[in-house]
Amino acid sequence: MTAKPPKNINIVPFVSVDNMMKLVLGVGVETFLRELADYIEADFRRWDLFDKTPRIASHSAEGVIELMPTSDGEVYGFKYVNGHPKNFREGLQTVTGFGVLSRVDNGYPVLLSEMTILTALRTAATSALAAKYLAPRGAGCMAIIGNGAQSEFQAMAFKALLGITKLRLYDIDPAAIEKCVRNLAGKGFEIVRCDSAETAVEGAQIITTVTADKQYATILTDNMVGSGIHINAVGGDCPGKTELHKDILLRSDIFVEYPPQTRVEGEIQQLPGDHPVTELWTVIAGEAVGRRDAGQTTLFDSVGFAIEDFSALRYVRDKVASTTFFDRLDMIADPNDPRDLFGMVLRADKAA
Amino acid sequence: MTAKPPKNINIVPFVSVDNMMKLVLGVGVETFLRELADYIEADFRRWDLFDKTPRIASHSAEGVIELMPTSDGEVYGFKYVNGHPKNFREGLQTVTGFGVLSRVDNGYPVLLSEMTILTALRTAATSALAAKYLAPRGAGCMAIIGNGAQSEFQAMAFKALLGITKLRLYDIDPAAIEKCVRNLAGKGFEIVRCDSAETAVEGAQIITTVTADKQYATILTDNMVGSGIHINAVGGDCPGKTELHKDILLRSDIFVEYPPQTRVEGEIQQLPGDHPVTELWTVIAGEAVGRRDAGQTTLFDSVGFAIEDFSALRYVRDKVASTTFFDRLDMIADPNDPRDLFGMVLRADKAA
Structure with missing residues (x-):
């Protein structure tokens, strides 16, 4: 009755901080920035395609936490980012973040990545562009x-x-x-x-x-x-x-x-x-x-802006695919019969 | 000049699908649902405290991808969730999701969790409540x-x-x-x-x-x-x-x-x-x-509604802490000097 789902669609590639640093050094900082700027430039050229919405901010006395989503109709991406100027005085990063890319056609995530370092790179690449x-x-x-x-x-x-x-x-x-x-x-x-x-x-x-x-x-x-x-x-x-x-x-x-x-x-x-x-x-x-x-x-x-983060995630997804600089996260529940989520939970006992 | 940051604040506990199933079975499905309903009930009692916004939806011909954020002033949470009715015919889940809790005071995430199973549980717990x-x-x-x-x-x-x-x-x-x-x-x-x-x-x-x-x-x-x-x-x-x-x-x-x-x-x-x-x-x-x-x-x-997901993430965070049902993700860049993000990247070479 149901088609065979793509293999391992439940597994989401994750680029940790450590792997992002290795990826950047492996590619070379300047090459990374140049190629990243190319991705941003390509997405700016097709600006009209994107879902655009100002970031969704949750403000507090000490800072802000924001979600920045966008989509080009095929791929959806969002970034989680905070901004807490006082963090610096506590030995923490003022801005940290992570991001996700997903398939628009089925909603399944295809990448989770640290974005503290990646945001610094995309901000610089956009400035230079x-x-x-x-x-x-x-x-x-x-x-x-x-x-x-x-x-x-x-x-x-x-x-x-x-x-x-x-x-x-x-x-x-x-x-x-x-x-x-x-x-x-x-x-x-x-x-x-x-x-x-x-x-x-x-x-x-x-x-x-x-x-x-x-x-x-x-x-x-x-x-x-x-x-x-x-x-x-x-x-x-x-x-x-x-x-x-x-x-x-x-x-x-x-x-x-x-x-x-x-x-x-x-x-x-x-x-x-x-x-x-x-x-x-x-x-x-x-x-x-x-x-x-x-x-x-x-x-x-x-x-x-969210589109720059989208470009950066696209670039990382493409760049990391041929490397070992990612982990595999078991993030999406994937029962053989999609209606049998409860049965999958029950059977976890036997699988363990 | 800077205070000593909390230890390992860069490491985010991650509850995978496998660990969520083990947690649910370890606690017992009915106990889990009862305790989860208690958390939802407690949060509904302090409804006025929460930042409330309708979910932010990105619609496409085949479905929707949504972000559902909320905050009680101390903790911020959001859920990523998709809804693709046609997924069922492809052997995929119609609704999948994951969620994050963070500290409002510094913006650092404190939990990443699968939420396909957890959403099913919180929906049922809310109905029964x-x-x-x-x-x-x-x-x-x-x-x-x-x-x-x-x-x-x-x-x-x-x-x-x-x-x-x-x-x-x-x-x-x-x-x-x-x-x-x-x-x-x-x-x-x-x-x-x-x-x-x-x-x-x-x-x-x-x-x-x-x-x-x-x-x-x-x-x-x-x-x-x-x-x-x-x-x-x-x-x-x-x-x-x-x-x-x-x-x-x-x-x-x-x-x-x-x-x-x-x-x-x-x-x-x-x-x-x-x-x-x-x-x-x-x-x-x-x-x-x-x-x-x-x-x-x-x-x-x-x-x-987002507050139910928030309650569910709070419950999982509290419940998982005393178990081994989570992994540790290196998700937040954490240089010793917060201004030295670039230096941290450069030094990754030597650390490797």
């Missing part, structure tokens, strides 16, 4: 203001995709700068440690802001940003958390992932709800212009 | 119309919570009836196989409808339901899927889990949006009356 379309031609030097957990990923992605090899680093905590310098040693960068944000931006064609405080901050003021600069604003990514002075926004051409989400979470929460922005995907798909001229100030107001 | 407040006094006989995957769980829950031992079974497929009879053998039931829904309801004080077709069906018509009956309507649980004739709804007192969700997914999708219903939690909390008199027809329009 945006800069590929928005940064001034021939940019070779980037300032990174905020040298926390995301900073080295940004540096590696900009090197992998744009060939950026000169970095100017600044953090309010000198130890963070040293950590960043140490981690990037031998990776082909020429690094200058700076003692202020003002110094860091000198001579940089790209400014990446990636600080961590959950508060309205002003990491960059208007006078610090010369014309022709591309700003990659990564740290302002939830309500109440911004990094740029409003005047910078007002004279920049602003590019965003998904306006309904960015207007709530991004730098542009400081602007009226109808302030003109360009959706990044339209630039990638050739429907809108990115950088027009050398004097233009461009701003990528990054908050992180 | 509702019947404890709504079924006529001294009810001893239940009709179960639809003898698929959920039917035995319903039977066991009604025995465990209400002492129901007489069952009248009907399914359009005689093989399903036989499967149900076989699985319930030796469990203390007196079972009558019936050849129609009309026959099945004769002499039953409780009628459980739990059929599976995704379409407007009429399993029960008005003339089949005598006065004083409690109807436990389980199968109508998504848009376009109902089991009862509208006339039965019009003369029943209707109890629901969460009106905004039930009006879309439950039997009452057939009624105007302002038709009066009583929220089950208000009955459990003593704020509303359940059954008033022996002649009243009561109807629990079950669709399944």
Whole structure:
């Protein structure tokens, strides 16, 4: 009466933290970021296909837990992610996550993966992808203001995709700068440690802001940003958390992932709800212009969107398949007769 | 500078399908259902505490994939669940799922569990809990119309919570009836196989409808339901899927889990949006009356709500802790210095 189900459909491949690290190193960090950016770029080109909904957030006094689902009609994916700025003071990650891909046609999961490391990689890959379309031609030097957990990923992605090899680093905590310098040693960068944000931006064609405080901050003021600069604003990514002075926004051409989400979470929460922005995907798909001229100030107001996580999970699924970097989880109940779930439970006694 | 993080916070306990079956059998099916109902009852009593949102559904031509999040302010939980009626014909489960509990204060997951079996258990426990407040006094006989995957769980829950031992079974497929009879053998039931829904309801004080077709069906018509009956309507649980004739709804007192969700997914999708219903939690909390008199027809329009899954995950977390029925997943990246995520990845080479 029933067709034979696919074999082992009840077993879900799981990429642990340890296996994700081995996968990234096995592929090579720069290759991983380049290939991941290709997957994101491909999905941005078919943006219209996706189910899009702003993330579903559960806010508390100390942070937020979010679910970010999307689907391209064949594959469904979601990410679980938290954001707890105070975690840092307790020796915990501010942002952790995991994600799942499933088949739309039968609802069965096909991948469970850690996404703390993967989110850091996809955030950096998306920033570099945006800069590929928005940064001034021939940019070779980037300032990174905020040298926390995301900073080295940004540096590696900009090197992998744009060939950026000169970095100017600044953090309010000198130890963070040293950590960043140490981690990037031998990776082909020429690094200058700076003692202020003002110094860091000198001579940089790209400014990446990636600080961590959950508060309205002003990491960059208007006078610090010369014309022709591309700003990659990564740290302002939830309500109440911004990094740029409003005047910078007002004279920049602003590019965003998904306006309904960015207007709530991004730098542009400081602007009226109808302030003109360009959706990044339209630039990638050739429907809108990115950088027009050398004097233009461009701003990528990054908050992180579900489709990027979807692309990242797709990439990991494809990449991990030919490796041993995954475990097999017995996650989905699979009785021989689908109506006999109770019988399967009863028989577990005998199987044991 | 940073406090010492809790030990092994990066490791998430995982209850596989195999371990869930062992846990259920180890505890005993009836005890499990009774204790699970206690957890659900406790959470329904503190209903106001919970973050409530209708499930977030991603619909496709062949089914739906849903995320059902909730939080009590201390613990956050969500369930991933699919519903694909056509899966049955392919030898797959119509409904599968898994769930996660996390700490609200830091966002770290504390449990990942299979929820295909657990959802079947919580659905049955919720039905029996509702019947404890709504079924006529001294009810001893239940009709179960639809003898698929959920039917035995319903039977066991009604025995465990209400002492129901007489069952009248009907399914359009005689093989399903036989499967149900076989699985319930030796469990203390007196079972009558019936050849129609009309026959099945004769002499039953409780009628459980739990059929599976995704379409407007009429399993029960008005003339089949005598006065004083409690109807436990389980199968109508998504848009376009109902089991009862509208006339039965019009003369029943209707109890629901969460009106905004039930009006879309439950039997009452057939009624105007302002038709009066009583929220089950208000009955459990003593704020509303359940059954008033022996002649009243009561109807629990079950669709399944996130809080029940939350209760079920809480119960499993508490219950599994003292057993060996879980695995440890390396799911959350946990560098010694939370800012040194990239360094942790680089060092994985040396650790390997």
